[in-house]
Amino acid sequence: NDLARRAARDPSTLSLSEWETWYCTAYVSSIAYQIEETMTNVDASAVRQVADTEGEILGKTQLIMTVVAVFAMVAASLGIANLVTASVMERSKEVGLMKALGARNKNVVATILTETFVVALIGGVLGFFAGVGLAQIVGHLVFGSGITIRPMLIPVMILIIFVTVIIGCLPSMRYLLKLKPAQVLHGR
Known part of the structure; x- marks a missing residue:
């Protein structure tokens, strides 16, 4: 700098x-x-080419990791969309019955989102610890040192999980809102 x-x-x-x-x-x-x-009679000077090269490699590694993280988020959102939509379609008779008995759309959506967020939270915690472990392994293998985990990372990861789940749930929530109780209960 x-x-x-x-x-x-x-x-x-x-x-x-x-x-x-x-x-x-x-x-x-x-x-x-x-x-x-x-040290007396010593002229210490930095070999800037090595330091600059290491900086470039770290910068490129960070870019690659960012791109991989973005693709992982997109893949996670697609996976969540697929799983939640399949779950909602399997449970469409339950949802239709809930609506027929007077449950509002927001209640049904809240139920599905709560279930999804609980699973996402458990998966997020397990994924966080697995990611930290893998980062330590990669850090020791590639750089010969451990990776420091910053405390700010935890709220950022919670926000990322939250956004990913919301984006992944959008298609199934649209399906839920269009669901007509009479049609579902009659098997159409």
Whole structure:
């Protein structure tokens, strides 16, 4: 970033707070500076080509992971749509009976969505822990270190699960709203 570039040119031009941030962060230039500080007659310099190449590889890896995550979300939404629609079609007589007995569309939709969200929550928790485990394995195999899981990831994942389930449930909810109790109960 800009701070690292300015410090690499001349650390004495930084303000006290910038110098402290730069000195206490694992910037290549700050590490080289600290090596020169502690060891006499040493000229430490960063091999920027290696660091830049590693940065490019990490950037491309992050892009690939983002694309895979988007495709996984689309696939999950399609899977949810398929499963919920099949479940609703199997239970169409139950839904028709509920409507015939006075249940409103919002009650029927709430029932189906609640069931779907419970299953999604269980699957999301299991998937989260499986994903963390796989990330640790990949981190150790590829990068030789563990992956740090940020606490902000949990609410983001809950939001993603929520949006994915809602998108996946839309086709079955449309089917539910169009369902006529008389037709379903007469077997048409």
